[in-house]
Amino acid sequence: MLQGFSGRKDLFWVLAGMIILFILPFILPRFYYYTVSMIMLLGLLATSLNFALGYGGIYQFHHCVFYGVGAYGAAIMLSKTGISPWVGLLVGPLMAAVLSLIMGLICIRLSKLYFGMLQISLGSLVWAIIYRWRGFTGGEDGMHGIPLPGIITSGTGAYYFTFIVCAVSFFVIYMMLKSPFGSALQGIRDNPVRSEMIGVNVKRHQLAALVICGFFAGVAGVLFVVVDNSVFPNMMFWTLSMEVMIMCLLGGWLTFMGPIIGAGLIVVIRTVASGYTEYWSLILGIILMLVIFFLPDGVLGYFVNKFKGRADKQMVKG
Amino acid sequence: MLQIKSLSKSFRGFQAVNNANLDVKKGEIVAVIGPNGAGKTTLFNLITGILKPDSGKVLFKDEDITGLSPHAICKKGITRSFQVVNVFQRLSVFENVQVAVLSREGKTWNLFTPSKKLVREETNRILENVGLKEKANNISGALSHGDRKVLEIAMALGGNPEFLILDEPTAGMAFEETVRCIDLIKQLSEKMGLTILFCEHDMELVFSISNRIMVMVRGATIIQGSCEDVRCNQAVQDAYLGGSDVCLM
Numbered sequence: 121m122l123q124g125f126s127g128r129k130d131l132f133w134v135l136a137g138m139i140i141l142f143i144l145p146f147i148l149p150r151f152y153y154y155t156v157s158m159i160m161l162l163g164l165l166a167t168s169l170n171f172a173l174g175y176g177g178i179y180q181f182h183h184c185v186f187y188g189v190g191a192y193g194a195a196i197m198l199s200k201t202g203i204s205p206w207v208g209l210l211v212g213p214l215m216a217a218v219l220s221l222i223m224g225l226i227c228i229r230l231s232k233l234y235f236g237m238l239q240i241s242l243g244s245l246v247w248a249i250i251y252r253w254r255g256f257t258g259g260e261d262g263m264h265g266i267p268l269p270g271i272i273t274s275g276t277g278a279y280y281f282t283f284i285v286c287a288v289s290f291f292v293i294y295m296m297l298k299s300p301f302g303s304a305l306q307g308i309r310d311n312p313v314r315s316e317m318i319g320v321n322v323k324r325h326q327l328a329a330l331v332i333c334g335f336f337a338g339v340a341g342v343l344f345v346v347v348d349n350s351v352f353p354n355m356m357f358w359t360l361s362m363e364v365m366i367m368c369l370l371g372g373w374l375t376f377m378g379p380i381i382g383a384g385l386i387v388v389i390r391t392v393a394s395g396y397t398e399y400w401s402l403i404l405g406i407i408l409m410l411v412i413f414f415l416p417d418g419v420l421g422y423f424v425n426k427f428k429g430r431a432d433k434q435m436v437k438g
Numbered sequence: 439m440l441q442i443k444s445l446s447k448s449f450r451g452f453q454a455v456n457n458a459n460l461d462v463k464k465g466e467i468v469a470v471i472g473p474n475g476a477g478k479t480t481l482f483n484l485i486t487g488i489l490k491p492d493s494g495k496v497l498f499k500d501e502d503i504t505g506l507s508p509h510a511i512c513k514k515g516i517t518r519s520f521q522v523v524n525v526f527q528r529l530s531v532f533e534n535v536q537v538a539v540l541s542r543e544g545k546t547w548n549l550f551t552p553s554k555k556l557v558r559e560e561t562n563r564i565l566e567n568v569g570l571k572e573k574a575n576n577i578s579g580a581l582s583h584g585d586r587k588v589l590e591i592a593m594a595l596g597g598n599p600e601f602l603i604l605d606e607p608t609a610g611m612a613f614e615e616t617v618r619c620i621d622l623i624k625q626l627s628e629k630m631g632l633t634i635l636f637c638e639h640d641m642e643l644v645f646s647i648s649n650r651i652m653v654m655v656r657g658a659t660i661i662q663g664s665c666e667d668v669r670c671n672q673a674v675q676d677a678y679l680g681g682s683d684v685c686l687m
């Protein structure tokens with residue numbers, strides 16, 4: 121079952137959150153809404169990973185490759201070709217989806233951990249190409265000052281663009297999870313053999329899920345280009361993939377909003393802690409250990425279970 | 439309807455199924471019996487495509503389905519339940535059956551219509567038939583063992599099969615649950631006209647509901663015949679009772 125996001129009450133909170141996000145640039149200085157747009161786009165990245173991981177049970181270990189390819193695809197299109205910048209921005213996610221299809225076709229024959237290991241290797245290969253191909257991708261330094269369409273070059277323009285694209289993406293992903301495809305995907309996660317036996321072509325559904333999650337990772341990548349106006353190879357280094365996976369686990373990987381909350385927590389922890397120490401990942405490590413010990417379903421998963429438990433008890437009493 | 443011709447399968451030298459033959463006619467209930475490790479589940483896995491046979495053929499409605507993938511075989515009209523409970527743990531009872539129905543209708547590629555609105559009636563009808571209607575919203579992982587075994591059957595029914603394979607449907611069930619399950623199997627055969635192939639250790643159940651029985655020992659078919667034939671067959675006696683000449687049951 122799709123947890124943590126259902127019914128009118130949740131819809132109210134979502135709308136309230138959207139209104140707050142909408143007025144944010146009017147009341148807070150630039151640094152804050154820059155951070156919030158980072159949270160939104162990383163939340164989208166984590167949610168796209170969770171589409172495969174939490175709902176499809178696919179061990180997508182190196183998800184950031186698609187984030188990076190989406191970003192580089194758009195950045196290269198915008199700075200090296202003369203096509204319309206809006207089309208250029210769309211190229212990013214499409215390239216990510218195509219790469220996801222190719223890597224998926226190679227990896228999907230393996231299952232679980234083996235899938236994850238092969239995926240890390242192939243992903244690192246893509247990273248190495250970007251890292252080494254100095255002439256085309258800018259190598260280690262990445263690319264800066266990417267010419268964006270005028271309306272989204274300003275801070276607030278980039279913020280609202282991110283806000284709208286994220287809202288639409290979250291809505292589309294949510295619809296997909298609630299659709300028959302989403303049901304079949306969750307069935308595959310729980311039991312692939314059984315899914316085959318009720319007539320679901322497991323590999324093909326998993327491949328489609330990978331392409332979808334690759335596409336939305338690419339969207340997140342493009343948003344990064346818009347917000348930060350730059351790309352660099354570390355965006356697709358495997359450590360970032362782990363960080364995104366931690367976002368899912370931290371927030372609750374069996375819930376829809378979990379990864380977004382996880383992204384928020386990590387960005388806040390990083391921003392605050394890195395002001396005091398450069399070893400902020402040490403703090404993250406400790407927090408992660410505590411979460412695994414005490415909140416195995418993640419932060420949101422914990423609260424969902426707690427409130428559901430209370431509702432069940434009330435029903436018994438009534 | 440289903441014919442199995444000299445089917446064989448070995449795992450690293452262990453001959454799990456060895457020259458098995460079986461013939462099931464439309465509308466029949468056929469039981470496969472045999473001691474533990476005789477290859478009954480392997481045989482079912484071979485029929486349903488989970489395993490590929492080393493040699494031999496599986497014919498369904500005169501069409502060769504040997505070596506097809508499980509989902510393709512399911513689409514041909516053969517569905518099954520599993521001996522070890524094999525349901526979607528995190529989904530509700532309703533959703534478990536619903537996915538099966540959606541899959542049969544080829545709707546699992548629909549990305550944008552909420553599942554909630556689809557195939558409700560049929561799912562509810564199946565749940566009502568098997569007696570799980572009241573538990574429709576429970577998470578299936580939290581059901582009792584007996585209920586999960588019934589859910590197994592309900593999911594197999596979601597595929598609207600012509601041919602149903604049940605792997606030890608009553609294993610581990612309490613007495614009342616077993617009685618209910620036997621009733622259910624009889625109903626499926628009589629009212630819905632399903633052809634059923636099942637295996638079971640409970641001899642009482644086997645002799646009370648099957649039209650014909652196939653006996654497997656060490657992977658091979660030693661006899662396929664009516665209950666009477668099987669009951670007094672010498673080879674069956676040897677396999678089950680170590681050579682005494684009393685009739686089974």
